Amino acid sequence: MAQAIPDKTAHVLGVDIGGTGIKGAPVDLERGSLISERVRIPTPQPATPGAVADVVVQVLSQIGVPGPVGLTLPAVIRGGKVQTASNIDPAWMDTDAAQLFAEATGRDVSVVNDADAAGIAEMRFGAGKGREGVVVMVTLGTGIGSAVFSDGLLVPNSELGHLPLHHEDAEDWAAESVREHDDLSWKKWAHRVEKYLELVQRLLWPDLIIIGGGVSKKADKFLPYIELRTEIVPAQLFNNAGIVGAALFAPAGEG
């Protein structure tokens, strides 16, 4: 079990809700780093709103410090409300997630799309730091998430993982989960990712593409196969981008 921070002063916390794990930690917003080791509890199945809220409460109590919380969900979020449920339990549709988590935790909370959170963390502290123009972060995981920035400003809920490609949702053809499920070689999968990024390039003409998601740790296995006009780099914050980005969006954060 992760150690709790000894001092109980309030911190800003980030909680990243994913398909397999719910991860949280207090975040140093100046440095973009975790103040203590992250706490991770497996995502309950089925991951209904009530079940997820219960686990979020457990994660926060294991962390053991008070403070406002930013949370991520893999869905379009507007004004704290869930607008889509392509990768999460359908029961989330139209849920007021901000209200749900505020009531469950008794804290000030905010809720944001997972890729937007990871993207803002990369822009502030990682591969996008100091980069102007149009930057697109693409997260390759269970689905494909995206975060679009213009001169550092986020255009929220861009959902580029649902662009049509090969007669289906791009994420159903090129996500990291498809590579695993279909046992594709890195080269074959890289070819799919390249086709996908070409589409993104053709539509947005970004100055930089950042590849995020857990697989960004293995960028050397697939990025060398990808040739693109646009500069393309792996993310730098790896697993912590979601937590750090969530905290930046927390009520006392600065996202």
Ligand code: BGC
């Ligand atoms: C969802 C996005 C999410 C992405 C990555 C997609 O299926 O529609 O909101 O960012 O998965 O989790």
